[in-house]
Amino acid sequence: MKQETIERIRRFTEERDWGQFHTPANLAKSISIEANELLECFQWSDTDFDLSHVKEELADVLVYCRDLLDVLKLDEDEIVAEKMAKNEAKYPVEKAKGRADKYDRL
Amino acid sequence: MKQETIERIRRFTEERDWGQFHTPANLAKSISIEANELLECFQWSDTDFDLSHVKEELADVLVYCRDLLDVLKLDEDEIVAEKMAKNEAKYPVEKAKGRADKYDRL
Amino acid sequence: MKQETIERIRRFTEERDWGQFHTPANLAKSISIEANELLECFQWSDTDFDLSHVKEELADVLVYCRDLLDVLKLDEDEIVAEKMAKNEAKYPVEKAKGRADKYDRL
Amino acid sequence: MKQETIERIRRFTEERDWGQFHTPANLAKSISIEANELLECFQWSDTDFDLSHVKEELADVLVYCRDLLDVLKLDEDEIVAEKMAKNEAKYPVEKAKGRADKYDRL
Numbered sequence: 001m002k003q004e005t006i007e008r009i010r011r012f013t014e015e016r017d018w019g020q021f022h023t024p025a026n027l028a029k030s031i032s033i034e035a036n037e038l039l040e041c042f043q044w045s046d047t048d049f050d051l052s053h054v055k056e057e058l059a060d061v062l063v064y065c066r067d068l069l070d071v072l073k074l075d076e077d078e079i080v081a082e083k084m085a086k087n088e089a090k091y092p093v094e095k096a097k098g099r100a101d102k103y104d105r106l
Numbered sequence: 107m108k109q110e111t112i113e114r115i116r117r118f119t120e121e122r123d124w125g126q127f128h129t130p131a132n133l134a135k136s137i138s139i140e141a142n143e144l145l146e147c148f149q150w151s152d153t154d155f156d157l158s159h160v161k162e163e164l165a166d167v168l169v170y171c172r173d174l175l176d177v178l179k180l181d182e183d184e185i186v187a188e189k190m191a192k193n194e195a196k197y198p199v200e201k202a203k204g205r206a207d208k209y210d211r212l
Numbered sequence: 213m214k215q216e217t218i219e220r221i222r223r224f225t226e227e228r229d230w231g232q233f234h235t236p237a238n239l240a241k242s243i244s245i246e247a248n249e250l251l252e253c254f255q256w257s258d259t260d261f262d263l264s265h266v267k268e269e270l271a272d273v274l275v276y277c278r279d280l281l282d283v284l285k286l287d288e289d290e291i292v293a294e295k296m297a298k299n300e301a302k303y304p305v306e307k308a309k310g311r312a313d314k315y316d317r318l
Numbered sequence: 319m320k321q322e323t324i325e326r327i328r329r330f331t332e333e334r335d336w337g338q339f340h341t342p343a344n345l346a347k348s349i350s351i352e353a354n355e356l357l358e359c360f361q362w363s364d365t366d367f368d369l370s371h372v373k374e375e376l377a378d379v380l381v382y383c384r385d386l387l388d389v390l391k392l393d394e395d396e397i398v399a400e401k402m403a404k405n406e407a408k409y410p411v412e413k414a415k416g417r418a419d420k421y422d423r424l
Contacts (some may be wrong), residue, residue: 001107004184008190016197017204018218021362024160025152028145029361031167036142038133043347044312044339046131046258053176054130059175059189061137062182065168072163076168077111081355083165084114091122097122100256127256134253138350142248149241150375152364152420164311213319217395220402228409229416236372237364243379247353251346260345263390266342270386271401274394277380282348286373288380289323296326303334310335313346318336 001066001076014042027068037059107182109154115172131176140166213278221278234240239280246272319384319394327384345386352378 013019038057041049069076090103099106119125144163147155175182196209204210225231233250233300250269302315311318331337356375359367387394408421417424 002183005186005190008187012190012193015199016202016207018202020204021206023152024155025148026362028141028148028160029241029357032138032141032145032248033354033358035134035138035167036132036244036351039138039347040351042131043197043345043351046129046150046207054134054173054178055180055185056189056192058171058180059185061141061167062171062186063173063189063193065164072157072160074164079161080107080168081114082109083162083169084111084118086162087118087169093121096124097165098126099140100127101125106358136345138354139248139252139255142245142350145241146245149264150238151244186309213398214362214395217398217402219397224405227411228414230418231412232416233418235364236367237360240353240372244350244353244357247346247350248381251350254343254346259353266346266390267327267392267397267419268401268404269351269394270383271397273353273379274383274398275401275405277376277383279375284369284372286376289320291373291377292319292323292380293326295374295381296330298374299330299381305333308334308336310338311341312336 001062006066009063013067016068022066025070025085027064031061031063031068032065036089062070107168112172115169116176119173128173128177130174130177133170133177136170137167137174140170213274218278221275222282225279234279234283236280236283242276243273243280246276271287308317319380324384327381328388331385339390340385342386342389343371345382346380349379349386352382 013022028062034057038054038061041054041057068074069079091106094104119128124158140163144160146166147160147163148191172182174180175185202209229307246269250266250273253266253269278288280286281291304318307318308315331340339370352375356379358373359372359375386392387397409424414421
């Protein structure tokens with residue numbers, strides 16, 4: 001996310017004095033709620049979805065993720081890199097290739 | 107997200123030939139599933155949470171969001187900017203300030 | 213749910229002194245968390261799922277729903293009947309037949 | 319749930335010819351979606367919620383759970399009893415009493 005976008009999200013919250021509602025727990029709930037509005041785009045069909053609706057709901061998820069990163073003072077690239085290192089170890093290419101199984105079933 | 111992080115996520119999927127599983131619907135399910143693993147960090151307490159666990163689960167949400175952006179060929183900053191414009195209009199500062207109400211109750 | 217099953221769920225909570233954690237908000241989180249463990253059974257395939265796993269996760273959702281009914285002193289049949297009356301009005305047979313659209317698109 | 323309530327839910331689906339949409343995967347998505355509409359009642363506050371809204375959303379979760387039980391020809395009391403037996407073994411009273419920890423941390 002560009003710094004400009006990040007600033008816009010922060011300003012939105014600050015101008016409305018909404019930081020008081022942005023506890024980590026409330027933001028985790030919010031991410032799940034928006035993730036399910038996104039999921040609703042695919043409720044009855046996997047292929048016949050409204051792209052403009054998907055874009056809006058995915059954006060909502062991303063905004064709340066950004067809020068949570070901010071509140072916990074986390075660096076997005078850092079936490080993703082740490083998790084990717086774990087994923088790479090849990091799913092070795094030679095075992096996981098072409099298989100959708102969970103790591104404990106490989 | 108830095109280009110380097112984005113590339114790492116893409117390489118992870120490509121090396122495992124997992125693109126075949128990354129339909130928009132499956133990724134939407136995955137975002138919700140990971141969002142709820144994040145929510146689980148706050149299941150019984152809003153304040154007593156394991157930060158390292160939160161970081162991992164938030165990273166998982168962000169990785170699947172990135173996968174969905176890729177699959178749909180979306181630009182993160184563009185869709186967030188479009189949504190923020192809508193949010194700014196739906197929640198005018200003078201009405202929304204300090205209130206957690208939904209826009210249709212302001 | 214049979215009275216015997218309801219009593220077993222209540223006894224489980226009481227014996228462990230877990231009523232203190234069963235706030236409506238925590239139970240709502242728990243229902244979502246378990247619903248997503250259920251969803252995980254269908255994460256990468258809609259048709260190739262492990263039925264015994266599905267049964268367990270669906271049971272978990274039902275148990276937390278029962279806990280929430282108890283905490284809020286709600287009658288399951290009453291709230292479902294009230295909602296079904298609304299659904300029947302929102303989705304008239306002649307308009308909704310064979311269509312998966314949301315009521316505001318019929 | 320009373321037989322009368324179950325029949326009303328079944329009739330609702332049959333009259334609208336919606337059985338075609340009720341795949342197990344679609345119903346699992348639906349349970350998660352409704353669970354998150356329930357969660358939304360507690361998005362910004364754990365204690366200040368609209369009970370009539372909670373009742374409606376909980377009813378929606380219960381209706382889709384009933385649909386999934388039907389589609390998979392499952393007996394609610396049977397699957398809950400099986401899961402409760404597992405829970406009772408995983409959370410022995412003497413270890414779990416008064417503690418919200420997950421079984422692998424007891």
